Amino acid sequence: xxxxxxxxxxxxxxxxxxxxxxxxxxxxxxxxxxxxxxxxxxxxxxxxxxxxxxxxxxxxxxxxxxxxxxxxxxxxxxxxxxxxxxxxxxxxxxxxxxxxxxxxxxxxxxxxxxxxxxxxxxxxxxxxxxxxxxxxxxxxxxxxxxxxxxxxxxxxxxxxxxxxxxxxxxxxxxxxxxxxxxxxxxxxxxxxxxxxxxxxxxxxxxxxxxxxxxxxxxxxxxxxxxxxxxxxxxxxxxxxxxxxxxxxxxxxxxxxxxxxxxxxxxxxxxxxxxxxxxxxxxxxxxxxxxxxxxxxxxxxxxxxxxxxxxxxxxxxx
Amino acid sequence: xxxxxxxxxxxxxxxxxxxxxxxxxxxxxxxxxxxxxxxxxxxxxxxxxxxxxxxxxxxxxxxxxxxxxxxxxxxxxxxxxxxxxxxxxxxxxxxxxxxxxxxxxxxxxxxxxxxxxxxxxxxxxxxxxxxxxxxxxxxxxxxxxxxxxxxxxxxxxxxxxxxxxxxxxxxxxxxxxxxxxxxxxxxxxxxxxxxxxxxxxxxxxxxxxxxxxxxxxxxxxxxxxxxxxxxxxxxxxxxxxxxxxxxxxxxxxxxxxxxxxxxxxx
Ligand SMILES: Cc1cc2nc3c(=O)[nH]c(=O)nc-3n(C[C@H](O)[C@H](O)[C@H](O)COP(=O)(O)OP(=O)(O)OC[C@H]3O[C@@H](n4cnc5c(N)ncnc54)[C@H](O)[C@@H]3O)c2cc1C
Ligand SMILES: Nc1ncnc2c1ncn2[C@@H]1O[C@H](COP(=O)(O)O)[C@@H](O)[C@H]1O
Numbered sequence: 142x143x144x145x146x147x148x149x150x151x152x153x154x155x156x157x158x159x160x161x162x163x164x165x166x167x168x169x170x171x172x173x174x175x176x177x178x179x180x181x182x183x184x185x186x187x188x189x190x191x192x193x194x195x196x197x198x199x200x201x202x203x204x205x206x207x208x209x210x211x212x213x214x215x216x217x218x219x220x221x222x223x224x225x226x227x228x229x230x231x232x233x234x235x236x237x238x239x240x241x242x243x244x245x246x247x248x249x250x251x252x253x254x255x256x257x258x259x260x261x262x263x264x265x266x267x268x269x270x271x272x273x274x275x276x277x278x279x280x281x282x283x284x285x286x287x288x289x290x291x292x293x294x295x296x297x298x299x300x301x302x303x304x305x306x307x308x309x310x311x312x313x314x315x316x317x318x319x320x321x322x323x324x325x326x327x328x329x330x331x332x333x334x335x336x337x338x339x340x341x342x343x344x345x346x347x348x349x350x351x352x353x354x355x356x357x358x359x360x361x362x363x364x365x366x367x368x369x370x371x372x373x374x375x376x377x378x379x380x381x382x383x384x385x386x387x388x389x390x391x392x393x394x395x396x397x398x399x400x401x402x403x404x405x406x407x408x409x410x411x412x413x414x415x416x417x418x419x420x421x422x423x424x425x426x427x428x429x430x431x432x433x434x435x436x437x438x439x440x441x442x443x444x445x446x447x448x449x450x451x452x453x454x455x456x457x458x
Numbered sequence: 459x460x461x462x463x464x465x466x467x468x469x470x471x472x473x474x475x476x477x478x479x480x481x482x483x484x485x486x487x488x489x490x491x492x493x494x495x496x497x498x499x500x501x502x503x504x505x506x507x508x509x510x511x512x513x514x515x516x517x518x519x520x521x522x523x524x525x526x527x528x529x530x531x532x533x534x535x536x537x538x539x540x541x542x543x544x545x546x547x548x549x550x551x552x553x554x555x556x557x558x559x560x561x562x563x564x565x566x567x568x569x570x571x572x573x574x575x576x577x578x579x580x581x582x583x584x585x586x587x588x589x590x591x592x593x594x595x596x597x598x599x600x601x602x603x604x605x606x607x608x609x610x611x612x613x614x615x616x617x618x619x620x621x622x623x624x625x626x627x628x629x630x631x632x633x634x635x636x637x638x639x640x641x642x643x644x645x646x647x648x649x650x651x652x653x654x655x656x657x658x659x660x661x662x663x664x665x666x667x668x669x670x671x672x673x674x675x676x677x678x679x680x681x682x683x684x685x686x687x688x689x690x691x692x693x694x695x696x697x698x699x700x701x702x703x704x705x706x707x708x709x710x711x712x713x714x715x716x717x718x719x720x721x722x723x724x
Binding site: 241253418 | 597643685701713717
């Protein structure tokens with residue numbers, strides 16, 4: 142069976158949860174080969190975290206140019222690995238960086254690109270949700286090696302015995318892919334809560350919190366949920382930009398989305414409307430978020446949330 | 459300094475959308491300038507305005523570049539009324555159904571031919587939402603890619619650009635020399651409203667419309683026939699079932715908890 146390459150994201154020390162998800166998709170369409178691009182000396186420690194996934198082989202490229210020069214350098218690495226492995230497709234997790242890498246790789250290797258797939262079939266056709274989730278589209282790349290980005294949490298990572306083999310691959314990055322110099326990089330501030338795109342439950346606060354996220358966070362901690370925010374809340378500096386849900390923030394599709402004090406502007410809906418169950422708490426009975434909500438409470442979030450929390454606690458006990 | 463800004467005309471975000479044969483029916487909806495591109499226009503204006511101040515003929519100019527149907531001139535006109543200098547539209551029946559690869563081909567060809575130093579873009583078009591065109595332009599032009607900028611500093615004499623890239627992976631400071639492709643996020647500024655004077659001035663500004671033959675791209679390389687990806691099927695998502703909405707009469711929280719527990723959501 143043909144190789145299917147997929148890029149394994151990591152933050153330098155920890156492999157992202159999407160690695161297992163991509164491996165499972167890759168296995169559906171071919172033999173999965175993961176690619177880890179890391180700084181010198183850090184590849185093995187990353188590869189060793191793939192135990193229990195369906196990653197069968199890992200190609201580890203240790204090259205310090207990628208951290209220094211960014212996306213063009215990463216594209217160069219992937220193109221060289223692809224030339225060696227001759228994959229039938231390349232999968233990348235959807236993120237700002239993942240999509241940019243995919244777009245450039247497609248041009249460089251002469252294939253078509255599809256972004257934000259939520260499903261992948263054995264014939265390499267994809268399912269995407271477009272126009273803020275109002276349409277479902279099936280698409281397929283018809284020229285060259287398809288490069289496909291897949292939204293995090295689109296599937297459950299299957300269990301496997303991987304990785305069976307880890308091989309090192311050396312690359313050289315040309316000057317044309319080193320035109321950008323990264324002078325400083327600050328990872329996002331991570332709290333103890335789950336990642337927005339990985340969480341099964343997301344609870345978001347908007348302008349209605351008036352800057353007080355205590356109730357939203359307390360509910361999140363009770364439910365093991367991630368905390369999101371509307372743009373009104375991130376713009377006001379109440380919550381970090383990296384937690385924004387919506388068109389210019391993250392797209393989430395959890396089992397349960399709870400919107401607190403959020404009106405439901407189209408730009409916000411674009412990032413959450415494919416959530417399986419939507420709950421809204423809002424003082425205004427006319428708020429458009431109620432059009433989406435499976436369960437809506439017209440009320441004050443500062444009264445509804447604590448009461449809901451106490452009830453869940455006592456009924457669970 | 460010659461700056462090109464890629465702007466797209468998109469269906470109004472609020473408009474009900476129809477899909478015909480796997481493609482968005484652009485005729486049936488109101489079209490507007492992609493609002494994320496306004497941030498790119500604003501940022502570029504803020505860069506050149508102080509440099510042009512007091513100059514008889516401005517040394518630094520902004521050209522708005524777009525690929526789309528003829529009526530895209532309306533969106534370009536809006537950008538001109540904000541203060542950009544001229545427009546260039548590539549419009550051709552053969553472009554209908556173009557994918558990202560074809561769009562990047564067309565835009566990079568006119569950018570290449572125009573002798574620009576910098577290209578500015580929005581981070582995404584609100585219809586396609588791929589967020590790939592700026593990176594793909596950098597790839598096909600062979601220019602430096604400085605995308606998702608939350609701040610931009612251009613040094614026109616040193617011909618260099620510094621940005622803070624802001625994404626879910628954190629903040630990265632990066633720099634490069636001209637020529638570069640820059641995309642800006644919507645947190646970077648507050649786009650101006652066109653003034654009356656700006657709107658009047660825009661009426662006299664030049665918008666060049668070019669067909670594929672004018673820019674030397676073969677019709678078969680773009681559009682539906684030249685696309686490297688295709689939509690097989692498009693279906694409206696089934697409408698969400700109407701949910702429950704209840705007024706909090708002092709027990710709203712309890713009722714919410716009961717719902718979540720009963721549905722085994724928590
Ligand atoms: C280019 C562009 C991109 C954008 N991208 C995004 C994006 O990615 N994500 C995003 O979210 N927005 C985005 N927006 C902004 C979007 O248009 C809205 O302005 C924003 O979502 C509003 O946030 P909100 O719902 O928190 O605030 P509001 O619209 O002000 O709503 C606040 C709600 O809280 C309710 N409320 C007040 N007090 C209480 C209380 N005590 N209890 C319960 N309810 C209460 C009110 O009734 C109201 O409905 C974008 C806009 C533009 C132009
Ligand atoms: N047809 C087009 N004409 C001009 N610019 C475009 C076009 N499509 C995309 N762009 C630019 O590329 C950015 C990202 O778009 P996209 O990759 O489609 O999400 C937009 O904000 C525009 O700046």
